[in-house]
Amino acid sequence: MDTSMPVVNNRSLDVILVTIEKKSGVINGIWPKDARLHGVAGKRCIGKKIQSFLMPGSKAVFKNAISKKNKQPNDIIQLEFSTKKLPEATYDCSIWQARKQPLVLLVHKSVQHAAVNASSQHRASLPHIPQPDDLIEWEKAEKLVKAAENKFKRILEKITMPIAVYEVHEPKRFVFINCKFTEWFGYTIEDIPNIERWREQAYRDEVYFRQIQKGWQAELQRVYNGEKPESRPFESPVFCKDGSVKELEFTFTTDENLVFVTFNDITEKNCFLRALHENEKKFRNISEQLPIPICVFSEKGETRFLNNAFTETFGYTRDDIPTRKDWLSKAYPDENYRNMVLAARELLAQRPELKARTTLICQFEVTCKDGSKKHIEFSASSGEKNLYVVANDITGKVKAEQELKESHRQLRELSSYLENIREEERKHISREIHDELGQQLTLLKIDLMQMSKKLKPEEQEMIEKMKQADQLLAETMRSVRKIATQLRPSILDNLGLVSALEWQSREFEKNFGIRCVFESLLFEPQFSTKQSNALFRIYQEALTNIARHACATRVDAVLSQEANRIVLEIRDNGRGFNNDMTSKKTLGLKGMEERALMIDGDFRIESKPGEGTYIQISIPILITNQEISQQ
Incomplete structure (x- = not known):
């Protein structure tokens, strides 16, 4: 029998193996398939909790047996079962546990049945001679246990990670390694009969091995004493049989005199981490040399990096702003302004034309550590786990x-x-x-x-x-x-802007022979002197330009009101032009725009070759009756 399996006493013909989930206590398998757990068929037991079969006192015994605090687990425990099929009965049981595997409950024959057999044997002749039937039943029971042990060996062989089992005490022999262990490292159990041989083959550097051994020996002692269920992960490079090196992470747990070790290959992970650390180092070196302030926040809002330019610009160090929340509270001490900043960022990020962008650009006034204020343009981009912020003063x-x-x-x-x-x-x-x-x-x-x-x-x-x-x-x-x-024109002072525009339209048509239609849609329009002068001069300039350059046959002008603004529109059917306001030939247009700006107006012009020209002037309604009476 393999010494890696736990020793079980009082095995008999009625041995049943029950696999149970550690955390939930749910039964997920019974062997043999036709076995009955205290009168209940095995198929009906699967999915139920083992506690549902136990009496209250036995539930506590079972819980204590599988507890992490149980420093001295017994080989045999007695559990009292109760079901609707059979009356209460006490069974000798043993529990086998492996790290990250379901626990196994081995149920032997009932205590009552053993007591009856013992009394009948006592009444027999004192020198008890085993009967042939007893020997046959014993051999069958041994075969059942052996089959169970082989089954669990096969389970360990199927696990996709390397597993090794060796003795806690000297000579610390390896009692089991699975196929994955040999596949990864190339060693068989004959190559590494004990820990010393494993050290020679896998580490080769005795000084390094002794150094890391101190760490896991102390951890092993705590696990063995029951202070913790399993060790923390340890990392170390290991030489394989073919001379290659793997970087491994291993953990272990104990069961009586055995240590169960599982391995995880972290070679690629460490290569990735080294590359990541190297890139991070390059990023830090480059960022430190840049004269532009750079800040990096984690996805949880922690400040991960500030370059020298950031500290020089704002005065804050990483200790001053350990989180993004601290940065916001110090950079924008006024709560109203801070809320406005956050709202503006959210609004900007939700704009359809900016959703596809990876970088968000915005400008705010920032309060520095010394109390001074600076206007900063921020460029923020989000990575997988970090927020990168570049500031431009x-x-x-x-x-x-x-x-x-x-x-x-x-x-x-x-x-x-x-x-x-x-x-x-x-x-x-x-x-x-x-x-x-x-x-x-x-x-x-x-x-x-x-x-x-x-x-x-x-x-x-x-x-x-x-x-x-x-x-x-x-x-x-x-x-x-x-x-x-x-x-x-005296009509402008005597009769107002509308009459002056009508008169100017008639004069233009009479002087140049171009049909000019002016229409006012205003009801009792009121304008300030500045507005009247500006609109009249703009209209004069527009008609002059049409007469000189447009070659038009008709001009339409409309004076109307839109909301709280007065709008003057002028449209001709002339030859049009390329809308280039920067040309030297458009000084007249520039003059009209300047006149519009003088009265807080908006000037817009649209023109295409062959499609005529459209001019719009929009001014606010600012005049009141009191202002009119004062004119």
């Missing part, structure tokens, strides 16, 4: 942009101020020409009429000169009115 860029915007704002205000002055000057000059010069020309015409009346009929030459002077004076008066109107 754009404080100088943002400041320059703000200064540039402020400069543009000031220039626009200056331009608007100058435009208002220009409009006022035009209005003043227009009135002066219309009132002063027009009045003087009218008085001159009256004087000429009076002088012509005093001429005698025979003074034909003087009469002709007076007629020529009168005609020249009339043309001069028309020119004066035209100049005054071009400088500042």
Whole structure:
């Protein structure tokens, strides 16, 4: 009999082997197949818990026998079974356990039956001579046990990982190795009869072997004493019979005087880990040299890496921000702003056009360790287990942009101020020409009429000169009115923007022969002086460009209201152009855009060759009745 199997006493003809799941206690097999467990057929037992067959006192005995704290397991325990088939009976049982395998309960003949046999034998003659039937039953029982042992040997042989069993005490002989062990290492049990021979073959370096042996000997003592069910994993390289080397992880457990060792090949795993550590080392070296701040967070939010540039930029070390939560609380101390940052990131990540991207780019104001604030552009990308964040300090860029915007704002205000002055000057000059010069020309015409009346009929030459002077004076008066109107149409001041746009449309159609239709959809429109001036000048410039460049035959203009904005649309059927606002030939368009910006408006132009041009100006409704009364 193989010494690796546990010694079992009192085996008899009725020995039954029951395999049981350790954690649940569920029966998953009974041998022989036709066996009956206390009167219950084996098939009906499978799937039930072994505790359902035991009396309350025996449940505690069974639990103690399989407990990890049981430092001195007995070979034989007595369990009292009870089922509906048979009355209570006590059986001699033994338990065999192997690491990561179901435990096996060997049920022998009942104690009562053994006691009856003992009393009958006592009543017989004192020198008991075994009867032939007794010897036959004993041999059958031994065969059953031997068959069970062979079955479990076959089970160990089928396990896909190497298993070796050797003695705890000297001479520490190997009593069993499975086929997988020989397949992996090449050694048979004849090659390694004991631990010393295994050391010579598998390690070859005695100093190294003695060094690692100290660790597992201490662990073995704790397992053997029942302090823990199995050892922690140990790693070591092992020489195979063919001279190759495998990196192994092995664990062991004990059963009486035997040590059960299982092996796991971690050669590929260690190669991968070494490559990973090498790549991580390269990443750290490269990251440390980069002048750009880099931070790496784990999937659990732990801070895994900060490079020098990150600490120099923000002042925070890894101790200051051990987690991503700490970083957020310190970088954005204001809770409202922090919530806004988190919401903005979530919103940005959910945008359809950004979902396919692996990198998320956003800008926020960050509070540094010294209390200063910096504008940072973050680029965040997610790996399998880490979040990689690259920070770019754009404080100088943002400041320059703000200064540039402020400069543009000031220039626009200056331009608007100058435009208002220009409009006022035009209005003043227009009135002066219309009132002063027009009045003087009218008085001159009256004087000429009076002088012509005093001429005698025979003074034909003087009469002709007076007629020529009168005609020249009339043309001069028309020119004066035209100049005054071009400088500042009085209709704009007297009747408002809509009437001025209608008048300008009629003048354009009369002067250039191009059909121009203007329509206002506004009900009692109200505009500020700036808005009226800007929209009228934009409309004038648009019509001028159409007359000069479009070769159009029709112009349609609409003034309407959309929500809280006034919209002026101008469309022609001319030849169109490539919509390039940067060309030198589009200074008129630039001027219209600038006028729109002066009154907080939006300017849009669309044009394609052969498809005409569309211009839209949208301005906010800002004027109130009080402002109108003050104008």
